[in-house]
Every structure is written in C-alpha cells, then in structure tokens.
Amino acid sequence: MAIHQQGQKMDDMTRILPSNCSKVFVQRDFSDGTAVKFQTKFPPELEGKVENEHFVRTISTLNTMFSEAESLTSRNYCESCFACLTAYLSYLCFDTHYEKVLKKVGKYIAEQNQTVYVPRGLMLVDPVERGLRTLEICILNETNGR
Template sequence: MVSDNAGTERLISLNECKKVFIQRDYSKGLTVKFCADFPLEFEGKIDSNTWTSFINQLNELYLVADSVTPASIVETVVGFLSCYTSRLCFRPKWEEALERIEEMIQEHNQEVFVPRCLHVRNPIEKGFRVIEITLLDEPLPPPAPVINNTQPVLQPR
C-alpha cells in the first residue's frame, strides 16, 4: 500500500515500485555469492548491520549448498548410474538447500523487510545474477509521453 498526496492509500504491484539490484560477487569464482555492500537507497529504512547479516547468511547458505561432500558425491554417482531416476526416490541436496533459502528469504521479508517498506526477491528468479529489492514506498514515476514524429530518425544517403 502506498499513500498519495491526499492521504488515501492504494494497493500497488511490485512492478510499479522502484527497484535496487545487488550484484553477484565473482571475486571468489563462480560460486553463488552476493555483494554485501550497503546500498545508499536503504538509508533510513534499515540498519546496515541488519542488511549485512542477511546477505552474509544468504551467502553462507549458498556456500553450504555448493559444497562438495561425500554425501553429494554419492548422490551424483547414484543419480548417474540410475539415469537420474533415483531423484524420484529422494530429493537432491541442492533442491533442499534452495528450499531453505526460499524459507529464509520469506521469513526475513515478513519479519524485517516488509515492515520497513522493502521486499527481497529470491535470486533464483533472476538466474542468480542479482538480488532484486523493491522499495515499496517509492512508486515509479509515470512514463514520459511518446512523441509521434513522422520523420524517420535516419536519413538514407
């Protein structure tokens, strides 16, 4: 919900709000890790320690999900030998980790972010490239009017 100048509140979709994108950190290779820098757009909305703690917790969960363990090796070998039909009997470690991450993000949204007019989307929705944070109290400005110009932009020679 957003209040307008008249003091009335209306529902807006997440697509109508300003967004901040947290880039993936490739400094340690291709492991899924996101930059923990505090965005300036969050000033006055959330404490930098709270944000850094959230990002560090998220990065730690991805690190655990990506780690190679004896169990993950056995899981891969059994999957390969069974033409991956073993996945019908038990869920892979990676999928379980993604569910834990989804639950953690939802929990933080409900308890921490939404009360402070922020909404964090799961990075899987953007292919692990960025974390999209919607600023719920900052709607996008209306689009600029399109000028109908009949002359072509490029002139042939």
C-alpha cells in the same frame, strides 16, 4: 500462515509485487570465483529504510547458504553416483542437496521479509527467481516516476 498488516498472506506478497515499485539490485560478487555470492556493500538507496547491520547479516547468511549448497561432500558425491547408476531416475524420487538448500533459502527470505523487510516497506525477491544473477529488493512504498 502469517498475515501482513493489510490482511494479505505473506506468501501472496511475492505475487502482488507492484510493477511500478522502485528496485535495488545487489549484484553477485565474483572476487572469489563464480560461486553464488552476493556483494555485502550497503546500497545507498536503502539508507534510512533498513539498518546496515540487518542488510549485511541477511546477505552474509544467504552467502553462507549458497556456499553450503555448492560444497562438495561425500554425501553429495554418493548422491551423484547413485543418480548416474539409476540413469538419473532417482531425482524423480528425492530432492538433491542443492534443491534442499534452495528451498531453505526461499524460507529464509520469506522469514526475513516478514520480520525485517516488509515492515520497513521493502521486500527481498528470491534470487532463484532471477536466475541467481542478482538479489532484487523492492521498495514497496515508493513509485518510480515512469
């Protein structure tokens, strides 16, 4: 388990979010329909905190992962048919393709936080925690004047 500079475990970073940190929200992109896809437009609030290339690469990778999760393949079709045949009890025994990809997204976000964002005073919040409505980015070393 990775240790952050202040001696905190990276897994604990999501639980230690300061309630008064500034937040930037990357909204969903509905230009291609209702599939989970986030806008790659660089938020002006992140100017000077993270490079545009890192941000766009992170968002593009997340968009690709969500596209993979929602793809229709013969494997997903068979998984769904098997679930119907077992009255959905099979879902008690194994994760669905979608759940596996969501776990992969969580690991990717944790890795990006550790290598790119937390060292720059930022932290990505897993969009699953926000109901896949938005991608939240916390600016850790700033407080808003509330």
